[in-house]
Amino acid sequence: MSDGAEMRATPGWVALWPALMLAIFFLVPFGIMLAVSVSHRDPAGAFIPGFELTHYARFLSAFFAKVMAVSVGVSVAAAAICVVLAFPFTVFLASMSHRTQTVALVVLLSVLSLSEVIIGFSLSTLLSKTAGISNLFYWLGLISEPQAYTPSLFALVTGLCYIGFPFAVLVLYPPVSRLDPEIVEAARVMGASASRAFFGVVVPNLRGAIVGAFILVFVFTLGSYLLPQLLGRSEDWTLSVHITDQAIYQTNLPFAAAMSIFLMLVALALVGLASLAGRQRRAA
């Protein structure tokens, strides 16, 4: 097929508007943020232009090390739980009827799109003493009296799993549904048990997709901002919470910007890694 410009359905200038919008409202803000991150702190709330690396130097502090440990720890835990639960879920779902898949996707998308504040409120109600699940345990005789499970690290990880699970399914869904069902059938015909076929054929074929999903869910939960405040204790606050806290309440915009740049580099590196992991499998 010829690639002549006159054969294209759209002229090149259609890209002008999106290019302009994304440059002004996405690239320029990053440029400003970069400049702010090396500027001087103005305790009145803004920043004084300049060049200093003091805000980046604070990454070496014990405070920052602890924040990073908490952020990475809870997100890794949540991402691992999500992928372990979501992978079989997605494989099973993809083999079901179109109608069942649609219903399940509606539920997943509705949960995924819900505001974190609503999810945080719902889960803290579910884990609370007066309306929560402990009343059910009490009624069943499992515990001696109803109790609150929030705020706690457990509640926070539960919340992150709640938002991460639909995301994990949706990331896994395209590669899983593209997997040829015949290769599983072939394994079964050759005498493999259902679980053997699952772990011996399905899992290895989708290794790249699983690794990719794990990383993307990790980045996704790393971005959670409200759940650590609603479900966790203040020592469970993650990097996202501290960035906002520094920017708005501690009036240390440069430090917030420096942390933001750091988070962005980490996220970009990880997303790049995830797409690499996904591609490797497809090429093989």
Place this chain on the structure above:
Amino acid sequence: MTQLLKRAYVVAILLMLLAPLVVVTGVSLNGPQTLRFPPVEPSLRWYGTLFQDSAWLVPLGHSLLIAACASALSVSIALPLALFAWERNGIAARVLTGLGLAPFTLPPVISALGFMVFWMTVGGYGQIWATIIAHAVFLVTLPLVTISLGLKGIDRSLLEAARVMGAGRWTVMRTVIGPLVLPFIVSGYAFAFVLSLNEYIIAYMVAGFTVETIPIKIFNALRYGYTPILGVVSVLFVLLAALVFGLIGRFGDLPRLMGSERGRSE
């Protein structure tokens, strides 16, 4: 037997996802100002209160206005971008697509802080239109993905045929491409709309103190104690999301939109 176990697993997980929403629905039905489950003296009283209380109606108006405008702006950016990248493979197409995918892939707090310092620098901090533009750029990924998917499904020979028959660029766009991608434009708009409605951190950091949206209002209200009205708002937002995605599922092909290549026929 194994089919039954698989089904049970899928259903069990979906029920777990629905559990907090069931509890919240129950809580919203409490008669007195208390959060009990099961509800005491069930009534719809708080549903009525919501629609008379300007403390909630004003943020609701803000949220709807921002979501409606931001998603429209989002589509206006995503559509030409998707069309451009569809037929081109050069560096410009790749960079632009990357830029379109980036905002939504990164942790949102990064974009939020970026927008905050941007609006503080150029003016507009605390204005509702600043939130609208910020949301539009942040959510551009969603219509970009759905529209690109729609374009990918177009059979090139249709375009060829139209051209051979003498149709100009504009006619091809209007009579062939337009109708074929329209459902994907609509679902892209719907996705962006629901996400904008529920977005907290960007709205908060761009104009949180002056333009209260529903998520910001809920978070502020949580600090002053929990009331059933929070449950009411949550129920309405869940229903709205379910309605939008349910409609897409009913009239569109949701599995395909989510990346399954096995079509509806199977």
